[in-house]
Amino acid sequence: MDxxxxxxxxxxxxxxxxGDGRAAQALVGRLAPKLLSHATRVLGDKDEAQDAVQETxxxxxxxxxxxxxxxxxxxxxxxxVLVNHCTDRLRARKPSVALDAIAxxxxxxxxxxxxxxxxxxxxxxxxxxxxxxxxxxxAVVLRHIxxxxxxxxxxxxxxxxxxxxxxxxxxxxxxKQALEGRKDELGYAE
Numbered sequence: 426m427d428x429x430x431x432x433x434x435x436x437x438x439x440x441x442x443x444g445d446g447r448a449a450q451a452l453v454g455r456l457a458p459k460l461l462s463h464a465t466r467v468l469g470d471k472d473e474a475q476d477a478v479q480e481t482x483x484x485x486x487x488x489x490x491x492x493x494x495x496x497x498x499x500x501x502x503x504x505x506v507l508v509n510h511c512t513d514r515l516r517a518r519k520p521s522v523a524l525d526a527i528a529x530x531x532x533x534x535x536x537x538x539x540x541x542x543x544x545x546x547x548x549x550x551x552x553x554x555x556x557x558x559x560x561x562x563x564a565v566v567l568r569h570i571x572x573x574x575x576x577x578x579x580x581x582x583x584x585x586x587x588x589x590x591x592x593x594x595x596x597x598x599x600x601k602q603a604l605e606g607r608k609d610e611l612g613y614a615e
Contacts, residue, residue: 429448432448435499459500460503460504461474461475463507463571464510467511467566473514482503485502512559515559545612554600557596562596565600
């Protein structure tokens with residue numbers, strides 16, 4: 426994959442539009458892990474997250490021949506489409522998701538106690554995220570877990586930067602309130 430690792434996403438996508446399979450492979454390797462991480466956090470189900478990412482990438486390949494460099498970042502476009510797929514999937518679900526249906530996040534276990542603590546923290550966070558309204562959850566995950574900047578999140582979600590700031594602030598407050606009484610249980614010292 427000689428020069429493909431240094432090529433910008435938009436150049437790779439143009440190459441994909443011209444039928445370059447190696448460029449497609451490089452672009453998937455670059456985008457899919459972050460997209461899958463986001464979708465898994467938002468949907469709480471790895472299989473469903475994989476389907477949403479696959480649908481996003483299929484749409485990307487379909488628009489590749491018409492892609493115009495400089496109009497939008499490829500990653501931003503992908504997040505926008507993924508957010509829409511996740512939102513559609515969340516709306517199609519029943520009103521609540523059983524805690525048992527949420528997949529446990531995979532973690533590196535350093536010791537049994539650390540592993541159990543990390544799992545408990547991840548489960549608590551995932552459960553607390555599940556209590557947030559969909560748009561708040563999307564904004565919080567994009568900002569504080571995926572570590573995207575507010576202007577990029579605004580573009581992804583089709584909102585103003587101020588609306589993103591409001592959603593993330595309300596989401597953080599709700600998460601804090603949901604997790605407040607569990608500090609000792611989750612191993613956080615005062």
